[in-house]
Amino acid sequence: GENVEQHPSTLSVQEGDSAVIKCTYSDSASNYFPWYKQELGKRPQLIIDIRSNVGEKKDQRIAVTLNKTAKHFSLHITETQPEDSAVYFCAAWRTGGFKTIFGAGTRLFVKA
């Protein structure tokens, strides 16, 4: 069945360093890839997304890249700050599909 694998499960970085989270999806028909951030005790919220007709998208300190051939997409956070500490979920969806497939999540710790 459809699956999204996410790595690493935990990531610890120093403030100011970059963080990269990687995901691989199995359904080659997937064409929408959102990333959600969940702070402690809060709800998941969309922070950036990318569609399959785009290879890269950037929004200030966060960027997402997509390699359709490899069925691989990544989240890049530059100049990390303590408030970036959260659980990040990647996900995949395809036109006509009823559900978004979520990765298992990455706990990001940014040490001040």
Added chain:
Amino acid sequence: DTAVSQTPKYLVTQMGNDKSIKCEQNLGHDTMYWYKQDSKKFLKIMFSYNNKELIINETVPNRFSPKSPDKAHLNLHINSLELGDSAVYFCASSQLAGVREQYFGPGTRLTVT
């Protein structure tokens, strides 16, 4: 002007009891979901409704029964609660056509003792 709301926020109950969680969205979305998030933070989809019609019914014990009285509401009723049901339950909604972003409710932390 909360987009997706859930009640209650916390629910502590004993094994064997029956409880309900309510969800409402005021975004005009067609699709609503229930997710279970366990202690390891994994988001597992349970059910989805589109315009009051059940479209996703994952492998969930039949003690869990969703109900959608209209497309703005999706409730979750749980019978004979078990210890393993303890988790955070999130309601979410999205527009089926167009943008696929899901808007999550604040979550209901269920603790079964």
